[in-house]
Amino acid sequence: MTMQGDAFLRCIDPQCGLEYPIESTNVQCTKGHLLDVKYKKKPSTDLKEVFYKRRNSEGSIFNESGVWRFRELLNFCQIDTENIEECSKYLVSLDGAEGRQSKPYQMSKAAEFIGITGKNLWLQPEGYNPSGSFKDNGMATAVTHAKMVGAKKIVCASTGNTSASAGMFAANEGINCDVYIPAGQIAPGKLSQAYQFGAQILEVDGNFDDALKQSLEDARNHQGYTVNSVNPFRIEGQKTIPFRALEYLNWQSPDWIVYPGGALGNTSSCGKALMELYEWGWIRKIPRIAVINSEGASTLSDLYNGKFEDEEIRWNKGKPNTELISRYYNHLDKEGIRPKTKATAIQIGRPANILKGLRALEFTNGVVTTVSDSEMLDGMSVVGLNGFDCEMASGASVVGIKKLINEGIIQKDDVVVGILTGRQKDAMLPVEYHQNPKNRFARPPKN
Numbered sequence: 001m002t003m004q005g006d007a008f009l010r011c012i013d014p015q016c017g018l019e020y021p022i023e024s025t026n027v028q029c030t031k032g033h034l035l036d037v038k039y040k041k042k043p044s045t046d047l048k049e050v051f052y053k054r055r056n057s058e059g060s061i062f063n064e065s066g067v068w069r070f071r072e073l074l075n076f077c078q079i080d081t082e083n084i085e086e087c088s089k090y091l092v093s094l095d096g097a098e099g100r101q102s103k104p105y106q107m108s109k110a111a112e113f114i115g116i117t118g119k120n121l122w123l124q125p126e127g128y129n130p131s132g133s134f135k136d137n138g139m140a141t142a143v144t145h146a147k148m149v150g151a152k153k154i155v156c157a158s159t160g161n162t163s164a165s166a167g168m169f170a171a172n173e174g175i176n177c178d179v180y181i182p183a184g185q186i187a188p189g190k191l192s193q194a195y196q197f198g199a200q201i202l203e204v205d206g207n208f209d210d211a212l213k214q215s216l217e218d219a220r221n222h223q224g225y226t227v228n229s230v231n232p233f234r235i236e237g238q239k240t241i242p243f244r245a246l247e248y249l250n251w252q253s254p255d256w257i258v259y260p261g262g263a264l265g266n267t268s269s270c271g272k273a274l275m276e277l278y279e280w281g282w283i284r285k286i287p288r289i290a291v292i293n294s295e296g297a298s299t300l301s302d303l304y305n306g307k308f309e310d311e312e313i314r315w316n317k318g319k320p321n322t323e324l325i326s327r328y329y330n331h332l333d334k335e336g337i338r339p340k341t342k343a344t345a346i347q348i349g350r351p352a353n354i355l356k357g358l359r360a361l362e363f364t365n366g367v368v369t370t371v372s373d374s375e376m377l378d379g380m381s382v383v384g385l386n387g388f389d390c391e392m393a394s395g396a397s398v399v400g401i402k403k404l405i406n407e408g409i410i411q412k413d414d415v416v417v418g419i420l421t422g423r424q425k426d427a428m429l430p431v432e433y434h435q436n437p438k439n440r441f442a443r444p445p446k447n
């Protein structure tokens with residue numbers, strides 16, 4: 001049982017605004033702009049009660065799922081039923097595990113390190129997703145759309161978390177998954193989950209951008225379905241990350257939501273979630289988004305903070321200076337500057353969602369800053385001292401909050417939610433950190 005015609009796709013450029021039916025697999029409009037999933041119906045705030053009750057799942061995996069529990073707020077399948085059999089025909093879920101354990105926690109040792117009152121700091125570990133990162137939130141929805149359009153194969157370019165998540169859902173749904181990687185540049189260990197889930201690895205001569213280009217061509221020419229974060233349905237699932245945070249705060253907006261910045265899919269989805277909730281009357285205050293880049297992969301920070309050609313790039317109500325971005329990328333190419341950080345999850349020079357990210361920052365009066373690798377390792381390690389696992393890129397949220405407090409941008413009595421994007425997949429990082437007694441939280445082995 002579905003409601004027809006409520007959901008559709010629309011170009012993000014307000015001057016363009018091209019629309020497509022929800023079954024379209026385009027990731028761009030014909031003029032090359034990114035697309036949004038749009039909904040005509042305004043979801044009633046009575047659903048807050050429904051979502052709360054679903055936490056007692058009563059045997060429904062779609063209530064257990066931290067993604068599908070909020071299904072009315074991402075209802076691109078246009079389902080209008082609680083019937084589990086009916087839901088199963090449409091919704092893709094790894095037995096309700098995606099998002100199930102991800103919610104904000106208070107972590108006193110992290111709060112002490114940051115210098116914020118413990119009750120004001122919330123950290124949300126997305127590493128407790130079945131494939132170990134936040135990607136499962138958006139992959140559940142992207143693969144749902146792939147199933148809706150009858151795709152036989154999903155395709156991505158990835159060197160880590162995306163391929164793990166795509167491979168996992170594809171295997172569980174019995175569809176094929178192709179993963180494009182730059183030949184000879186990826187440590188095989190980073191692909192171990194993709195191999196484990198039976199994905200087909202395809203090596204491409206060139207760099208990551210070349211691998212992405214080839215994966216998009218493959219999708220176009222051989223009926224593949226693209227699941228990189230340019231896919232607007234990925235963004236829909238990732239909206240549930242702030243949904244879960246807000247629900248645990250009784251829909252009282254925090255002052256800040258803080259993310260590590262890579263391809264900017266998270267920034268984009270958080271911005272879209274907040275725009276919709278505000279428009280629908282679900283929240284009265286708009287939290288500010290803070291994006292934390294690595295110093296070695298600081299495209300957004302450089303452009304946003306006017307460190308390139310002295311211009312601070314803004315969404316500018318839908319008229320961003322895209323030529324400035326092009327000139328910045330040409331500058332990177334000309335100078336041979338490649339993104340470089342040990343936090344590989346955010347080692348990205350050309351964030352695919354930069355325009356949606358800028359839109360999110362404008363809507364939320366956001367800020368962007370950078371942190372160093374050694375700071376991120378401290379952030380990662382202090383999370384561990386609270387009994388929680390996280391990857392190095394997640395440490396950026398922790399030390400980013402600390403830096404913004406020290407700079408007086410985040411106030412000491414602000415309520416802050418930091419997103420920890422994934423669990424540790426590089427086993428040697430904590431070992432090396434703790435073996436060096438000079439590191440702030442190191443506990444070296446004794447003999």
Ligand SMILES: [Zn+2]
Binds near residue numbers: 011029030
């Ligand atoms: Zn357009």
